Each structure stands twice: as C-alpha cells, then as structure tokens.
Amino acid sequence: MNxxxxxTFELFARRISLSQxxxxxxxxxxxxxxxxxxxxxxxxxxxxxxxxxxxxxxQEFSDVDVVAVLSPHPSAENxxxxxxxxxxxxxxxxxxxxxxSENTVRIHFAQGPDVDxxxxxxxxxxxxxxxxxxxxxxxxxxxxxxxxERNQDINRKGALLGGxxxxxxxxxxxxxxxxxxxxxxxxxxxxxxxxxxxxxxxITRAIVEFFEIAETSSVTRQKAHITSISVARAIxxxxxxxxxxxxxxGALDHWGSLLGDQFSSVVS
Numbered sequence: 001m002n003x004x005x006x007x008t009f010e011l012f013a014r015r016i017s018l019s020q021x022x023x024x025x026x027x028x029x030x031x032x033x034x035x036x037x038x039x040x041x042x043x044x045x046x047x048x049x050x051x052x053x054x055x056x057x058x059q060e061f062s063d064v065d066v067v068a069v070l071s072p073h074p075s076a077e078n079x080x081x082x083x084x085x086x087x088x089x090x091x092x093x094x095x096x097x098x099x100x101s102e103n104t105v106r107i108h109f110a111q112g113p114d115v116d117x118x119x120x121x122x123x124x125x126x127x128x129x130x131x132x133x134x135x136x137x138x139x140x141x142x143x144x145x146x147x148x149e150r151n152q153d154i155n156r157k158g159a160l161l162g163g164x165x166x167x168x169x170x171x172x173x174x175x176x177x178x179x180x181x182x183x184x185x186x187x188x189x190x191x192x193x194x195x196x197x198x199x200x201x202x203i204t205r206a207i208v209e210f211f212e213i214a215e216t217s218s219v220t221r222q223k224a225h226i227t228s229i230s231v232a233r234a235i236x237x238x239x240x241x242x243x244x245x246x247x248x249x250g251a252l253d254h255w256g257s258l259l260g261d262q263f264s265s266v267v268s
Contacts, residue, residue: 001202004248005255009203011266012259013167016058016174026052026113030064033095033107033115037068042090045069049147050116051185054154056169058177064115065104067147069132072121080119080135080142087119103135120145150189157193161200168192168206171259175232178260182225183214191217204243204251208236232258 018026027048034046050065051057068087072078080103088105091098097108104116120132123144130149133142158166169192176183183191195213200206211233215226239254256264 001204002243002248002251005204005243005251006202008252008255008263008266009167009171012263013170015262015266016170018052018057018059022112023052023055023057026057026064029109029112029115030066033066033091033117036094037066037090037117040090042070042086043068044071047147049118049151051173052113053151054189055158055166056154056173056185056189058170058173060177064113066115066117067120067132067134067145068117069120069122078121080139083119083121084135084139087117091117102137103139118145150186153193154189157196160198161196164200164203164206165192165196167203168196168200168210171203171207172210174262175259179228179232180224182222182228204236204240204255208233208240211236 030048030052034048037043037046046069047067048064049067052064070083070086073082073086084100084103084105088098088100091105091107095107098105098117099108100106101116104118107115107117109115118134120134123129123131123133129146131144131146134145135141136143154169169188172183172188172192173185176185176188191214192210195210196206201209211229215229215233235254235258239251239258242248242250242254252267256267
C-alpha cells in the first residue's frame with residue numbers, strides 16, 4: 001500500500017476515534033448507571049456492551065450501550081413494550097431526561113455521550129447460553145441478542161487481525177453515519193467479521209472488499225440505502241484503481257469524496 005495513503009488513513013482513523021479519556025469517561029458513566037440499576041428490584045443484571053466495549057466507537061455518533069436484564073413481572077404480561085416502559089419508569093426516578101428511543105431507553109447528558117439502556121429478559125428456551133430477548137426497533141416483537149458473544153468476537157478479531165480491522169469498522173461506521181445510516185453499526189461489525197476471518201488486506205482494499213460484500217447482501221434494504229452502498233463501492237473501487245496505477249492524488253480525491261471533510265482535512 002502506498003505510504004502516503006497508509007499514513008493518511010492512520011491519521012483519519014485516529015481523528016474519528018474516541019480518545020482514551022473519552023472512553024474512560026463513557027465507561028464510568030455506564031458503570032454508574034449499572035450500579036444504580038443493580039440496586040433496584042426491577043433489574044437482575046446489567047452489562048456494558050456496544051461499540052464502547054468493543055473499541056469501535058467513533059467521534060460524534062457513538063452512544064454508550066448498557067443491557068439491563070429485567071426480572072419477569074409475576075402479575076403482568078411481559079411484552080417488549082411493557083418491559084421497555086418498566087425500565088423507563090425505573091430510570092426516570094434517577095435520570096429525569098430518560099426517554100424511549102426505538103427499542104432502548106436513552107439518557108441524555110449535556111456533555112459527553114448519551115447512554116442507551118437496552119431492556120432484556122432471559123431467553124428461557126436457551127438457559128445459560130448468554131442469549132437474551134430484546135425488543136425490536138418498533139417494540140412489536142422479540143429479537144435474540146448475545147452481547148458477550150458479540151463483544152468477544154470483535155475483540156478476538158481485533159487481536160488476530162490487528163488495529164486495521166478495528167479501523168475498518170470505525171471508517172465504515174463514519175461513512176454510514178454521514179450518509180443516512182444505510183448500514184447499522186451491528187451490521188457493519190457482522191459484515192467485517194464475516195469477510196475478514198484470517199487475514200487483513202491493506203485498509204484501502206479492505207474497504208472495497210467490505211462494500212462488495214455489503215452490496216451483494218443488501219437486497220432487502222430500502223432502495224436509497226442500496227444505492228448508497230453501490231455508489232460507495234464504486235467510488236472506493238475507483239480510488240483503489242488510482243492507487244494501483246500510482247495516482248496517489250487521484251486516490252486521495254476519491255477517498256475524500258467518499259469519507260467527507262474530516263478525511264479531506266487530514267490530506268490538506
């Protein structure tokens with residue numbers, strides 16, 4: 001890989017990553033919320049998860065995710081909507097800014113990242129599996145969720161493949177957030193983990209390979225999202241061809257058009 005491109009992507013990944021201080025503050029906030037919830041009768045277990053726990057968080061867009069495992073209510077129906085409402089009531093007694101956001105209870109803070117608390121109940125059909133049931137985005141059904149498995153998988157891949165694997169996830173997350181989120185964060189992590197099992201190519205080739213896989217698996221997405229992924233794949237491919245032809249300036253221009261001002265400012 002061209003040394004100029006390699007250095008530019010390294011600086012870009014560093015710029016969009018959270019600093020160690022920001023990570024420490026985010027984790028401390030999550031731990032305080034978990035400590036509060038663990039002292040209530042509503043919650044039987046609390047886990048910190050999400051991009052903060054997996055070191056894939058990015059500037060501006062990453063919240064802290066906490067999974068709150070609720071004790072089943074003995075005299076009420078335990079539906080996705082009802083457990084989300086129960087969690088909201090519990091959190092509002094301490095955090096007045098708490099409100100429901102899709103399938104989570106979000107706690108807004110004036111400074112630093114917000115915290116999304118995901119309500120969950122144990123999946124009794126799979127005891128001791130680490131699998132929970134969480135509400136779908138519109139809270140009309142249950143989805144399976146294994147937070148520890150996801151954390152371990154991404155962290156294991158990062159150790160095996162090196163920092164560029166984590167940087168790839170962060171860069172694609174940045175692109176997605178800047179473009180109406182055609183790919184959710186968990187989808188990005190899933191595609192990256194499935195695509196790069198035992199080897200990690202250069203970051204520029206990895207981005208192209210990622211979008212190629214994402215494009216072929218996007219048939220069920222909204223048309224606008226499919227188009228965004230296809231356009232991104234085409235731009236990334238042009239950038240890679242320029243690199244292979246020795247046209248570093250052309251490659252940087254294409255990457256800047258794909259990744260936006262933050263990337264272009266690193267170049268300039």
